[in-house]
Amino acid sequence: MKTLQMExxxxxxxxxxxxxxxLDGARHFAINGGTTERYHDLASIDVTEQGGRPLINLFRAQPxxxxxxxxxxxxxxxxxxxxxxxxxxxxxxVVAPPGEFDPARMRAFWTDAWQGVNYAKGVWHHPLLALDHVSDFVVVDRGGEQPNCDELPLTEPWRLVFEVSAELVE
Structure with missing residues (x-):
């Protein structure tokens, strides 16, 4: 089995x-009379192609x-x-660049504390891979009449390996 190193x-x-x-490094400022801190413009949402509209969903991922x-x-x-x-x-x-899928260009990441991701249009990615417990995510994506999900089975599976496995296995 081929392996893919996590980063x-x-x-x-x-x-x-x-x-x-x-939030770390994000532009932020006080609003609402100083009672709220706004963390501003955290991701570039791109969903309007061919008449698309933004959707807000909740995904519940099993560990x-x-x-x-x-x-x-x-x-x-x-x-x-x-x-x-x-x-x-x-x-x-787990991601790969847009365009024709090339498994040699896949990259895999593990999250640290509270982090979200915004996959750019056309980026190949694996569905949610929660660890430890059932995990809820707010998902912002595209709604519209046109199909917007291409699935690709891999010719052989890839195993994720962890250079810092002690941090992940705990």
């Missing part, structure tokens, strides 16, 4: 695939056991898709 999710590492949604094998990928060619966890929890992210 820590950071804005710089994930930039070719979309946005990391996190996966380690090790995790990747046997399929999907993409949304007409819009971005943002995943925002509703509580702190670990989950895994």
């Amino acid at each position: 820590r999710l950071t804005r710089a590492a994930f930039a070719p695939f979309g946005d990391v949604i996190e 996966r056991a380690l090790p995790v094998d990747i046997a399929m990928m999907e993409r949304h060619p007409l819009g971005s898709q943002a995943f925002i966890p509703l509580r702190q929890g670990r989950y895994l992210v």
Whole structure:
């Protein structure tokens, strides 16, 4: 079985695939008479192609056991898709650049504390991979009449491996 090395999710590492949604380093300012802190413009939502409209959904992910094998990928060619966890929890992210799928260009990330992701339009990604417990995510994606999900079974599965496995297996 082929393996794919996991890396820590950071804005710089994930930039070719979309946005990391996190408060650390985000532009923020006080609003509502100083009673609320606004963390501003955390992701670029791109859903209007061919008459699309934004949808807000809740996804409830069942926890996966380690090790995790990747046997399929999907993409949304007409819009971005943002995943925002509703509580702190670990989950895994597997992506590949838009265009013709190339398994050699897949990358895998593990989240650190509270982080969300926004997959750019057309980025290949694996469905949610929650760890530890049932995890709820607010998902912002595209609604519209046109089909917007391409699924691709892989010719052989890839096993996610962890350089820092002690941090993930705890």
